[in-house]
Amino acid sequence: xxxxxxxxxxxxxxxxxxxxxxxxxxxxxxxxxxxxxxxxxxxxxxxxxxxxxxxxxxxxxxxxxxxxxxxxxxxxxxxxxxxxxxxxxxxxxxxxxxxxxxxxxxxxxxxxxxxxxxxxxxxxxxxxxxxxxxxxxxxxxxxxxxxxxxxxxxxxxxxxxxxxxxxxxxxxxxxxxxxxxxxxxxxxxxxxxxxxxxxxxxxxxxxxxxxxxxxxxxxxxxxxxxxxxxxxx
Ligand code: ATP
Numbered sequence: 001x002x003x004x005x006x007x008x009x010x011x012x013x014x015x016x017x018x019x020x021x022x023x024x025x026x027x028x029x030x031x032x033x034x035x036x037x038x039x040x041x042x043x044x045x046x047x048x049x050x051x052x053x054x055x056x057x058x059x060x061x062x063x064x065x066x067x068x069x070x071x072x073x074x075x076x077x078x079x080x081x082x083x084x085x086x087x088x089x090x091x092x093x094x095x096x097x098x099x100x101x102x103x104x105x106x107x108x109x110x111x112x113x114x115x116x117x118x119x120x121x122x123x124x125x126x127x128x129x130x131x132x133x134x135x136x137x138x139x140x141x142x143x144x145x146x147x148x149x150x151x152x153x154x155x156x157x158x159x160x161x162x163x164x165x166x167x168x169x170x171x172x173x174x175x176x177x178x179x180x181x182x183x184x185x186x187x188x189x190x191x192x193x194x195x196x197x198x199x200x201x202x203x204x205x206x207x208x209x210x211x212x213x214x215x216x217x218x219x220x221x222x223x224x225x226x227x228x229x230x231x232x233x
Contacts, residue, residue: 001060002027002185003048003154008057010040010047017043019209020057025154025187030180032188032196032217034230035206041189042084044206045158048187049081050074062153078153084162086143090132094123097131097142101149109149116145119178137168144175148184155179157188161195173199193230197221205230 003025010018046052050071102109117124190196200217
């Protein structure tokens with residue numbers, strides 16, 4: 001496994017947000033974490049990227065223990081997060097936002113820019129436009145493109161469909177699937193369980209800080225309990 005989380009606990013003061021969480025992601029896999037508001041999905045990503053400390057358990061990445069590594073050391077190791085709410089530099093152009101993703105890398109980013117524009121043609125057409133003037137879906141594409149510019153070994157996506165109209169949600173999930181097909185390893189955190197399970201190789205259901213179910217995306221989509229609790233079916 002590329003990523004192996006075992007027995008992970010995380011707290012906010014005395015509030016326990018994660019309890020003994022086990023999650024694994026293999027090279028090239030698309031794994032989803034689904035769960036209701038407040039289940040601990042964002043906390044799991046924050047603990048993974050190193051901006052929130054683990055209070056117990058271990059995180060192993062590419063064979064090494066990264067549980068106590070700083071956030072920037074994890075980025076250097078290849079764990080790159082697309083944050084919830086995109087967090088772009090609105091006045092800067094689309095292309096400048098994308099170039100910021102490559103700041104750590106020494107080589108020239110032209111080739112990577114080409115790959116991002118091939119994946120998101122709408123961005124190529126708007127490369128000189130201030131990112132803040134784009135639609136929500138296009139801004140999500142910039143945020144994903146910026147993360148790709150860092151050439152991640154593991155891409156963490158936090159609620160990419162948040163706040164988007166259904167048509168754009170479909171477009172974003174198609175893009176996530178295309179990234180996976182090009183070989184990117186992805187951990188996707190989503191409240192939109194239907195869309196996430198439909199494209200995930202495997203998934204975990206998180207409830208009040210614990211993993212209560214795990215399986216292939218298809219198996220969880222068909223699971224009666226999941227359908228009632230998360231899919232509104
Ligand atoms: P959302 O979909 O709202 O992002 P989530 O599944 O990502 O939900 P978390 O944000 O990880 O859930 O929250 C998990 C638990 O930790 C919740 O009970 C939440 O109230 C609590 N929590 C989150 N952030 C803080 C904080 N900064 N201080 C105190 N408690 C927090």
